[in-house]
Amino acid sequence: MWMSTFARFATRALSRAMACQALRPHCRPGKNPGHLPSCLTSVQHRGLQSVVLASQHASHQVVSHVRSLDEERLLEVEWEDGGQSLYPFTWLRDNCQCPLCTLQSAQARELLMCDLDIHTGVDTVKVTNDNKVSVVWPDQHTSVFDPEWLKKRCFSSAARQSMREELFLNDRYYWGSNLNIPTIDFHKVLHDDKAMLDWLLALRRVGVVCLKGAPAELGQVARLSERIGYHRLTFYGHTWQVQDKDMANNLAYTSKKLSVHTDYPALMFPPGVQFVHCLCAAMEGGESQLVDGFHVTQQLQREDPEAFQALTSLVINFTDTGSDYCDFHLNSRHNIISTDNEGQVNRINWNNATRDSVLDLPLHQVQPFYRAVKVFTDMMDRPENVVLYRMEPGQCSCIRTLHILYAIIKKESCKTWI
Numbered sequence: 001m002w003m004s005t006f007a008r009f010a011t012r013a014l015s016r017a018m019a020c021q022a023l024r025p026h027c028r029p030g031k032n033p034g035h036l037p038s039c040l041t042s043v044q045h046r047g048l049q050s051v052v053l054a055s056q057h058a059s060h061q062v063v064s065h066v067r068s069l070d071e072e073r074l075l076e077v078e079w080e081d082g083g084q085s086l087y088p089f090t091w092l093r094d095n096c097q098c099p100l101c102t103l104q105s106a107q108a109r110e111l112l113m114c115d116l117d118i119h120t121g122v123d124t125v126k127v128t129n130d131n132k133v134s135v136v137w138p139d140q141h142t143s144v145f146d147p148e149w150l151k152k153r154c155f156s157s158a159a160r161q162s163m164r165e166e167l168f169l170n171d172r173y174y175w176g177s178n179l180n181i182p183t184i185d186f187h188k189v190l191h192d193d194k195a196m197l198d199w200l201l202a203l204r205r206v207g208v209v210c211l212k213g214a215p216a217e218l219g220q221v222a223r224l225s226e227r228i229g230y231h232r233l234t235f236y237g238h239t240w241q242v243q244d245k246d247m248a249n250n251l252a253y254t255s256k257k258l259s260v261h262t263d264y265p266a267l268m269f270p271p272g273v274q275f276v277h278c279l280c281a282a283m284e285g286g287e288s289q290l291v292d293g294f295h296v297t298q299q300l301q302r303e304d305p306e307a308f309q310a311l312t313s314l315v316i317n318f319t320d321t322g323s324d325y326c327d328f329h330l331n332s333r334h335n336i337i338s339t340d341n342e343g344q345v346n347r348i349n350w351n352n353a354t355r356d357s358v359l360d361l362p363l364h365q366v367q368p369f370y371r372a373v374k375v376f377t378d379m380m381d382r383p384e385n386v387v388l389y390r391m392e393p394g395q396c397s398c399i400r401t402l403h404i405l406y407a408i409i410k411k412e413s414c415k416t417w418i
């Protein structure tokens with residue numbers, strides 16, 4: 001849910017010139033270029049700019065000339081601004097936008113692979129009077145492409161990077177103990193679209209946002225999740241209470257010390273965001289700890305590449321067993337640090353409590369694994385990496401579970417998932 005619907009919503013909203021203000025009160029000393037929120041690092045500035053630019057690029061594109069490069073089987077489009085783009089014939093035919101090839105109401109491809117000639121040539125290409133790109137295929141089927149649509153899908157490295165950012169908002173703000181957690185009013189998020197967008201953008205970029213002013217009663221997290229999507233049901237139910245229980249089926253239900261962790265590595269696909277809504281503050285303790293997993297993995301890669309390599313390559317078992325909303329017995333296998341095909345860290349899977357005693361590694365990799373984990377967890381625990389804060393009744397912490405490590409030291413709160 002998160003990646004697609006949020007990003008598409010956010011970029012549409014950005015194209016309506018909404019600017020992220022959510023982080024403004026949380027600045028550290030630094031530069032503040034123009035209208036951008038003054039607390040963001042250059043990493044985040046780049047991200048926001050690229051999103052806005054991507055939307056701007058898509059408007060008012062004018063095609064000056066098209067021609068087919070038959071030998072290369074490419075369509076060349078020259079833009080009035082001087083640039084040019086190349087589009088493979090096969091891709092163009094595959095993505096014909098006509099009502100026969102695309103279900104308009106769903107914007108879904110109807111053309112079947114069995115009907116796609118991946119070696120197709122073209123008959124004629126031209127720019128239409130209304131500045132669209134027309135391609136007539138050898139069977140006389142005609143495709144007409146909107147120039148904005150085409151430009152956004154240009155195959156150049158820069159255009160693909162821009163589109164990737166627009167769709168997935170990948171740039172991150174990395175933080176340590178001096179983070180001032182972005183804070184937004186709960187009711188504004190519920191009733192004001194711009195506040196909601198600010199909230200979502202901050203959540204995406206920073207990984208954690210506090211909402212203040214929610215009623216200190218059950219049901220608020222449901223209102224919040226319904227504002228943007230729907231709850232994800234887990235074996236703990238739609239929502240669950242973090243409180244001490246006899247025969248606890250989770251360490252979170254005891255008073256024992258919890259080290260920071262990502263939630264639910266025992267699931268193959270953990271929920272992307274969790275809401276922690278404080279109903280009443282503990283008499284003593286009750287602090288929450290947060291660690292930016294991406295920030296720590298950057299440090300790990302820099303300071304101990306061997307440990308980083310071990311944790312990105314060794315696959316570790318996680319398990320969780322109990323009875324709650326339903327009986328459950330979960331097993332999963334993950335790298336503790338997951339990377340994408342470009343080597344960028346995209347997820348942390350770490351929960352010491354549910355790390356399985358089944359260690360499915362060859363003997364010679366066991367000690368290197370423990371060494372790497374020890375280095376990683378020691379790094380998480382460095383004071384400069386830990387944000388410590390105390391929730392007040394009515395406060396709701398929104399946390400991205402795929403890279404923010406979190407723990408409540410002593411707890412009386414309600415927790416839920418989307």
Ligand SMILES: [Zn+2]
Pocket residue numbers: 096097098099100101102141142143
């Ligand atoms: Zn078609």
